[in-house]
Amino acid sequence: MTNKTAVVTGGASGIGRRTVERLIAHDWTVWSLDVCEHAPDQHASLQTSQNRLRHLQCDVADVESVRSAFDAVRRQTAKLDALICSAGVIRVGALEEHTPEDVDLLLGVNVKGPWLTVREALPLLRERSSVVHPARVVMVGSCAGIRPKPGSGFYAATKAALHLLTGVLAVELGPSGVVVNAVAPGTVATPMLNGAAKTDVTSLYKPTGVSPLGRIAEPDDIADVILFFLSDAARYVNGTVLPVDGGTRAAFYPGNTAMQPVADASLDGTPQ
Ligand SMILES: NC(=O)c1ccc[n+]([C@@H]2O[C@H](COP(=O)([O-])OP(=O)(O)OC[C@H]3O[C@@H](n4cnc5c(N)ncnc54)[C@H](O)[C@@H]3O)[C@@H](O)[C@H]2O)c1
Numbered sequence: 001m002t003n004k005t006a007v008v009t010g011g012a013s014g015i016g017r018r019t020v021e022r023l024i025a026h027d028w029t030v031w032s033l034d035v036c037e038h039a040p041d042q043h044a045s046l047q048t049s050q051n052r053l054r055h056l057q058c059d060v061a062d063v064e065s066v067r068s069a070f071d072a073v074r075r076q077t078a079k080l081d082a083l084i085c086s087a088g089v090i091r092v093g094a095l096e097e098h099t100p101e102d103v104d105l106l107l108g109v110n111v112k113g114p115w116l117t118v119r120e121a122l123p124l125l126r127e128r129s130s131v132v133h134p135a136r137v138v139m140v141g142s143c144a145g146i147r148p149k150p151g152s153g154f155y156a157a158t159k160a161a162l163h164l165l166t167g168v169l170a171v172e173l174g175p176s177g178v179v180v181n182a183v184a185p186g187t188v189a190t191p192m193l194n195g196a197a198k199t200d201v202t203s204l205y206k207p208t209g210v211s212p213l214g215r216i217a218e219p220d221d222i223a224d225v226i227l228f229f230l231s232d233a234a235r236y237v238n239g240t241v242l243p244v245d246g247g248t249r250a251a252f253y254p255g256n257t258a259m260q261p262v263a264d265a266s267l268d269g270t271p272q
Contacts, residue, residue: 005029005077006230009060009117010087012036014190015140018219019084019226024052026227029077033058033069033117034087060087060113061105070120080124082136082230085114090155092196103154110158111165114139118169122178129177134238137173138229139166139182140222143245146184159184163241170239179238181229186245187216211246221246 006023010016011032023030032039032055039055054076058069073080089109091102118137129135144152145159162182169180187193193216210216225244228234243249 003027004081005031005079006082006084007031007033007073007080007117007121008084008086009033009058009113010085010140011055012038014086014192015185015188015219015222015226016084016086018223019086020053022220022223022227023230028052028081030054031056031069031073033060033066035059060085060117061108063116066113066116066120070124074124077124079128080121080135081128082138083117083121083125084138084140084226085117086140087113088140088192090192090196091153092151092155093153094151095153098154106154106158110155111161114162115165118180122173125178126176131177132235133232134174134177134179134235136230136234137169137178137180138226139163139180140226141166141182141184141241143184143186143243143249146241146243147249166241167239174238179235181234181237181239182241183222183225183229184241184243184245185217185222186211186243186248188222189216189218211248212251213246215246217244217246 004027006028008016008020008023008030011020011030012034013036016032016034020030020032029052032053034055035057037057039053056069056072059065087109089105091098091106093102121137125135125137139162141163142156142159144156145161145163148156148160163184166180166182173180222244225242229237229242
Protein backbone atom coordinates (compact mmCIF):
# COMPACT_ATOMS: atom_id res chain seq x y z
CA MET A 1 0.00 0.00 0.00
CA THR A 2 2.98 2.36 -0.10
CA ASN A 3 4.65 4.54 -2.75
CA LYS A 4 1.55 4.62 -4.89
CA THR A 5 -0.34 7.40 -6.59
CA ALA A 6 -4.07 8.13 -6.58
CA VAL A 7 -6.47 10.75 -7.84
CA VAL A 8 -9.38 11.48 -5.49
CA THR A 9 -12.26 13.64 -6.73
CA GLY A 10 -14.21 15.53 -4.08
CA GLY A 11 -11.02 15.43 -2.01
CA ALA A 12 -11.68 18.70 -0.18
CA SER A 13 -14.51 17.50 2.06
CA GLY A 14 -16.23 14.60 3.77
CA ILE A 15 -15.56 11.08 2.53
CA GLY A 16 -13.14 12.22 -0.19
CA ARG A 17 -11.14 14.31 2.23
CA ARG A 18 -10.86 11.48 4.74
CA THR A 19 -9.77 9.13 1.96
CA VAL A 20 -7.05 11.62 0.98
CA GLU A 21 -5.86 11.78 4.59
CA ARG A 22 -5.81 8.01 4.96
CA LEU A 23 -3.91 7.49 1.72
CA ILE A 24 -1.31 10.10 2.64
CA ALA A 25 -0.90 8.35 5.99
CA HIS A 26 -0.13 5.17 4.01
CA ASP A 27 2.57 7.01 2.01
CA TRP A 28 0.53 7.45 -1.14
CA THR A 29 0.94 10.51 -3.31
CA VAL A 30 -2.52 11.95 -3.82
CA TRP A 31 -4.00 14.33 -6.35
CA SER A 32 -7.12 15.88 -4.85
CA LEU A 33 -9.49 17.27 -7.51
CA ASP A 34 -12.34 19.40 -6.24
CA VAL A 35 -14.49 22.29 -7.39
CA CYS A 36 -13.46 23.87 -4.10
CA GLU A 37 -10.15 25.67 -4.58
CA HIS A 38 -8.79 24.90 -1.14
CA ALA A 39 -6.72 21.81 -0.47
CA PRO A 40 -7.75 19.57 2.42
CA ASP A 41 -4.71 20.81 4.32
CA GLN A 42 -6.06 21.55 7.78
CA HIS A 43 -5.61 18.06 9.14
CA ALA A 44 -2.49 17.58 11.23
CA SER A 45 -1.31 14.50 9.33
CA LEU A 46 -1.40 16.48 6.07
CA GLN A 47 0.53 19.48 7.32
CA THR A 48 3.68 17.38 7.40
CA SER A 49 2.92 15.62 4.12
CA GLN A 50 2.25 18.46 1.69
CA ASN A 51 4.80 17.14 -0.76
CA ARG A 52 2.58 14.11 -1.28
CA LEU A 53 -0.66 16.09 -1.60
CA ARG A 54 -1.44 18.03 -4.77
CA HIS A 55 -4.75 19.84 -4.94
CA LEU A 56 -6.29 21.02 -8.21
CA GLN A 57 -9.47 23.01 -8.61
CA CYS A 58 -11.61 21.02 -11.03
CA ASP A 59 -15.27 20.75 -11.94
CA VAL A 60 -15.75 17.06 -12.69
CA ALA A 61 -18.86 17.81 -14.75
CA ASP A 62 -16.90 19.99 -17.16
CA VAL A 63 -14.98 18.34 -19.99
CA GLU A 64 -12.30 21.00 -20.29
CA SER A 65 -11.82 21.29 -16.54
CA VAL A 66 -11.25 17.53 -16.17
CA ARG A 67 -8.94 17.47 -19.18
CA SER A 68 -6.80 20.30 -17.90
CA ALA A 69 -6.60 18.75 -14.41
CA PHE A 70 -5.34 15.49 -15.91
CA ASP A 71 -2.92 17.40 -18.14
CA ALA A 72 -1.40 18.69 -14.90
CA VAL A 73 -1.36 15.19 -13.39
CA ARG A 74 0.28 13.77 -16.53
CA ARG A 75 3.02 16.39 -16.42
CA GLN A 76 4.14 14.97 -13.07
CA THR A 77 3.36 11.29 -13.18
CA ALA A 78 3.37 8.61 -15.85
CA LYS A 79 1.11 6.20 -13.99
CA LEU A 80 -1.77 6.02 -11.58
CA ASP A 81 -2.50 3.18 -9.18
CA ALA A 82 -6.02 4.28 -8.28
CA LEU A 83 -8.86 6.67 -8.99
CA ILE A 84 -11.50 7.37 -6.34
CA CYS A 85 -14.59 9.25 -7.52
CA SER A 86 -16.14 10.81 -4.42
CA ALA A 87 -17.26 14.21 -5.78
CA GLY A 88 -21.02 14.42 -5.55
CA VAL A 89 -23.97 16.71 -5.00
CA ILE A 90 -27.44 16.17 -3.61
CA ARG A 91 -30.72 18.01 -4.21
CA VAL A 92 -33.49 16.62 -2.03
CA GLY A 93 -37.15 16.90 -2.84
CA ALA A 94 -39.99 15.17 -4.61
CA LEU A 95 -39.37 14.74 -8.33
CA GLU A 96 -42.13 17.23 -9.13
CA GLU A 97 -40.23 19.86 -7.12
CA HIS A 98 -36.98 19.42 -9.06
CA THR A 99 -36.02 22.03 -11.63
CA PRO A 100 -34.31 21.14 -14.91
CA GLU A 101 -31.22 22.90 -13.49
CA ASP A 102 -31.25 20.55 -10.47
CA VAL A 103 -31.41 17.55 -12.79
CA ASP A 104 -28.60 18.84 -15.03
CA LEU A 105 -26.40 19.44 -11.98
CA LEU A 106 -27.08 16.00 -10.45
CA LEU A 107 -26.50 14.15 -13.72
CA GLY A 108 -23.44 16.26 -14.51
CA VAL A 109 -21.60 15.81 -11.21
CA ASN A 110 -22.80 12.36 -10.10
CA VAL A 111 -22.85 10.47 -13.43
CA LYS A 112 -21.09 12.36 -16.21
CA GLY A 113 -18.35 13.41 -13.76
CA PRO A 114 -17.15 9.89 -12.88
CA TRP A 115 -17.30 8.92 -16.57
CA LEU A 116 -15.24 11.93 -17.65
CA THR A 117 -12.75 11.29 -14.86
CA VAL A 118 -12.32 7.60 -15.65
CA ARG A 119 -11.90 8.47 -19.34
CA GLU A 120 -9.05 10.86 -18.59
CA ALA A 121 -7.45 8.60 -15.98
CA LEU A 122 -7.49 5.43 -18.09
CA PRO A 123 -4.19 5.83 -19.96
CA LEU A 124 -2.42 6.44 -16.64
CA LEU A 125 -4.20 3.53 -14.93
CA ARG A 126 -3.38 1.19 -17.82
CA GLU A 127 0.26 2.20 -17.58
CA ARG A 128 0.25 0.79 -14.05
CA SER A 129 -2.04 -2.18 -14.48
CA SER A 130 -1.63 -5.89 -15.01
CA VAL A 131 -4.10 -8.73 -14.71
CA VAL A 132 -2.32 -9.99 -11.57
CA HIS A 133 -1.93 -6.54 -10.01
CA PRO A 134 -4.81 -4.51 -11.39
CA ALA A 135 -5.18 -0.76 -11.07
CA ARG A 136 -8.25 0.30 -9.09
CA VAL A 137 -11.24 2.55 -9.61
CA VAL A 138 -13.61 3.11 -6.68
CA MET A 139 -16.90 4.97 -7.14
CA VAL A 140 -18.73 6.45 -4.18
CA GLY A 141 -22.34 5.50 -4.83
CA SER A 142 -25.13 5.48 -2.26
CA CYS A 143 -27.64 3.18 -0.61
CA ALA A 144 -30.19 5.68 -2.00
CA GLY A 145 -29.32 4.24 -5.41
CA ILE A 146 -30.21 0.75 -4.19
CA ARG A 147 -33.33 1.57 -2.20
CA PRO A 148 -34.66 5.10 -2.67
CA LYS A 149 -36.57 6.88 0.06
CA PRO A 150 -39.09 9.74 -0.20
CA GLY A 151 -37.38 12.98 -1.13
CA SER A 152 -34.15 11.42 -2.41
CA GLY A 153 -35.49 12.27 -5.86
CA PHE A 154 -33.17 12.44 -8.82
CA TYR A 155 -30.12 12.00 -6.54
CA ALA A 156 -31.16 8.36 -6.00
CA ALA A 157 -31.54 7.88 -9.76
CA THR A 158 -28.05 9.27 -10.42
CA LYS A 159 -26.53 6.91 -7.85
CA ALA A 160 -28.37 3.93 -9.38
CA ALA A 161 -26.89 5.01 -12.72
CA LEU A 162 -23.42 5.22 -11.15
CA HIS A 163 -23.79 1.70 -9.76
CA LEU A 164 -24.63 0.38 -13.22
CA LEU A 165 -21.80 2.38 -14.74
CA THR A 166 -19.51 0.63 -12.25
CA GLY A 167 -20.56 -2.75 -13.63
CA VAL A 168 -20.21 -1.69 -17.26
CA LEU A 169 -16.73 -0.27 -16.63
CA ALA A 170 -15.74 -3.39 -14.69
CA VAL A 171 -16.61 -5.57 -17.68
CA GLU A 172 -15.01 -3.27 -20.23
CA LEU A 173 -11.80 -2.52 -18.33
CA GLY A 174 -11.18 -5.84 -16.57
CA PRO A 175 -9.32 -7.36 -19.53
CA SER A 176 -6.80 -4.50 -19.44
CA GLY A 177 -6.17 -4.95 -15.71
CA VAL A 178 -8.31 -2.19 -14.25
CA VAL A 179 -10.91 -3.27 -11.68
CA VAL A 180 -13.88 -1.05 -10.86
CA ASN A 181 -16.00 -1.21 -7.71
CA ALA A 182 -18.33 1.04 -5.74
CA VAL A 183 -19.08 1.68 -2.10
CA ALA A 184 -22.69 2.52 -1.33
CA PRO A 185 -22.73 4.40 1.96
CA GLY A 186 -25.81 4.84 4.12
CA THR A 187 -26.03 8.04 6.11
CA VAL A 188 -22.60 9.60 6.76
CA ALA A 189 -21.78 12.59 8.99
CA THR A 190 -20.42 15.03 6.39
CA PRO A 191 -21.21 18.59 5.29
CA MET A 192 -23.42 17.12 2.53
CA LEU A 193 -25.68 15.49 5.11
CA ASN A 194 -25.98 18.63 7.19
CA GLY A 195 -26.95 20.58 4.08
CA ALA A 196 -29.57 18.02 3.03
CA ALA A 197 -31.06 17.81 6.52
CA LYS A 198 -31.71 21.55 6.56
CA THR A 199 -33.75 21.45 3.35
CA ASP A 200 -36.32 18.84 4.34
CA VAL A 201 -39.20 21.21 5.08
CA THR A 202 -41.08 20.72 1.83
CA SER A 203 -39.17 17.81 0.41
CA LEU A 204 -40.33 14.78 2.43
CA TYR A 205 -36.64 13.98 2.76
CA LYS A 206 -35.52 12.61 6.10
CA PRO A 207 -31.96 11.54 6.73
CA THR A 208 -32.00 7.83 7.44
CA GLY A 209 -32.02 7.02 11.13
CA VAL A 210 -29.15 5.55 13.03
CA SER A 211 -28.22 2.11 11.79
CA PRO A 212 -28.66 -1.12 13.76
CA LEU A 213 -25.15 -0.33 15.03
CA GLY A 214 -26.63 2.63 16.95
CA ARG A 215 -24.99 5.49 15.04
CA ILE A 216 -24.68 6.99 11.61
CA ALA A 217 -21.40 6.46 9.76
CA GLU A 218 -18.31 8.63 10.06
CA PRO A 219 -16.24 9.35 6.94
CA ASP A 220 -13.63 6.92 8.30
CA ASP A 221 -16.13 4.05 8.09
CA ILE A 222 -16.35 4.60 4.34
CA ALA A 223 -12.68 5.48 3.75
CA ASP A 224 -11.65 2.17 5.36
CA VAL A 225 -13.71 0.22 2.83
CA ILE A 226 -12.30 2.31 -0.03
CA LEU A 227 -8.82 1.40 1.24
CA PHE A 228 -9.87 -2.26 1.23
CA PHE A 229 -10.81 -1.94 -2.45
CA LEU A 230 -7.33 -0.50 -3.08
CA SER A 231 -5.56 -3.26 -1.16
CA ASP A 232 -3.99 -6.41 -2.52
CA ALA A 233 -6.70 -8.39 -0.71
CA ALA A 234 -9.27 -6.99 -3.16
CA ARG A 235 -7.30 -7.72 -6.34
CA TYR A 236 -9.96 -10.16 -7.65
CA VAL A 237 -13.00 -8.08 -6.61
CA ASN A 238 -14.53 -6.41 -9.68
CA GLY A 239 -17.89 -4.88 -10.51
CA THR A 240 -19.30 -4.95 -6.99
CA VAL A 241 -21.44 -2.35 -5.26
CA LEU A 242 -20.81 -2.79 -1.56
CA PRO A 243 -23.32 -1.25 0.86
CA VAL A 244 -21.61 0.31 3.88
CA ASP A 245 -24.62 1.21 5.97
CA GLY A 246 -24.31 -0.55 9.32
CA GLY A 247 -27.20 -2.83 8.32
CA THR A 248 -29.71 -0.03 7.68
CA ARG A 249 -31.09 -1.58 4.49
CA ALA A 250 -31.50 -4.93 6.22
CA ALA A 251 -33.43 -3.26 9.02
CA PHE A 252 -35.95 -1.48 6.80
CA TYR A 253 -39.10 -3.40 6.06
CA PRO A 254 -42.76 -2.31 6.05
CA GLY A 255 -44.03 -1.72 9.54
CA ASN A 256 -40.65 -1.54 11.23
CA THR A 257 -40.82 1.48 13.51
CA ALA A 258 -37.54 0.80 15.25
CA MET A 259 -35.58 2.91 12.75
CA GLN A 260 -36.39 6.50 13.55
CA PRO A 261 -35.15 9.49 11.53
CA VAL A 262 -32.24 11.31 13.08
CA ALA A 263 -33.41 14.52 14.76
CA ASP A 264 -32.20 17.55 12.79
CA ALA A 265 -30.50 18.95 15.88
CA SER A 266 -28.18 15.97 16.09
CA LEU A 267 -27.01 16.60 12.55
CA ASP A 268 -26.12 20.21 13.14
CA GLY A 269 -22.57 20.40 14.41
CA THR A 270 -21.97 17.14 16.14
CA PRO A 271 -23.62 14.29 14.25
CA GLN A 272 -24.29 11.15 16.28
N1 LIG B 1 -22.96 11.98 3.40
C1 LIG B 1 -23.78 10.97 3.12
O1 LIG B 1 -24.69 10.66 3.92
C2 LIG B 1 -23.60 10.17 1.86
C3 LIG B 1 -24.32 8.99 1.74
C4 LIG B 1 -24.18 8.23 0.59
C5 LIG B 1 -23.34 8.63 -0.42
N2 LIG B 1 -22.65 9.80 -0.29
C6 LIG B 1 -21.77 10.19 -1.41
O2 LIG B 1 -20.47 10.36 -0.93
C7 LIG B 1 -19.75 11.25 -1.79
C8 LIG B 1 -19.03 12.27 -0.95
O3 LIG B 1 -20.02 13.05 -0.29
P1 LIG B 1 -19.76 13.67 1.17
O4 LIG B 1 -20.85 13.18 2.02
O5 LIG B 1 -18.36 13.46 1.55
O6 LIG B 1 -20.11 15.20 0.84
P2 LIG B 1 -19.25 16.52 0.92
O7 LIG B 1 -20.17 17.59 0.46
O8 LIG B 1 -18.59 16.63 2.24
O9 LIG B 1 -18.10 16.30 -0.18
C9 LIG B 1 -18.39 16.35 -1.56
C10 LIG B 1 -17.21 17.01 -2.24
O10 LIG B 1 -17.49 17.01 -3.66
C11 LIG B 1 -17.08 18.28 -4.17
N3 LIG B 1 -17.78 18.58 -5.40
C12 LIG B 1 -19.08 18.91 -5.57
N4 LIG B 1 -19.33 19.18 -6.86
C13 LIG B 1 -18.16 19.01 -7.52
C14 LIG B 1 -17.77 19.17 -8.87
N5 LIG B 1 -18.64 19.55 -9.81
N6 LIG B 1 -16.48 18.91 -9.20
C15 LIG B 1 -15.58 18.55 -8.25
N7 LIG B 1 -15.88 18.41 -6.96
C16 LIG B 1 -17.16 18.64 -6.60
C17 LIG B 1 -17.44 19.26 -3.06
O11 LIG B 1 -16.76 20.52 -3.20
C18 LIG B 1 -17.02 18.48 -1.83
O12 LIG B 1 -15.66 18.74 -1.50
C19 LIG B 1 -20.80 11.85 -2.75
O13 LIG B 1 -20.70 11.24 -4.00
C20 LIG B 1 -22.11 11.50 -2.06
O14 LIG B 1 -23.17 11.41 -2.98
C21 LIG B 1 -22.74 10.58 0.83
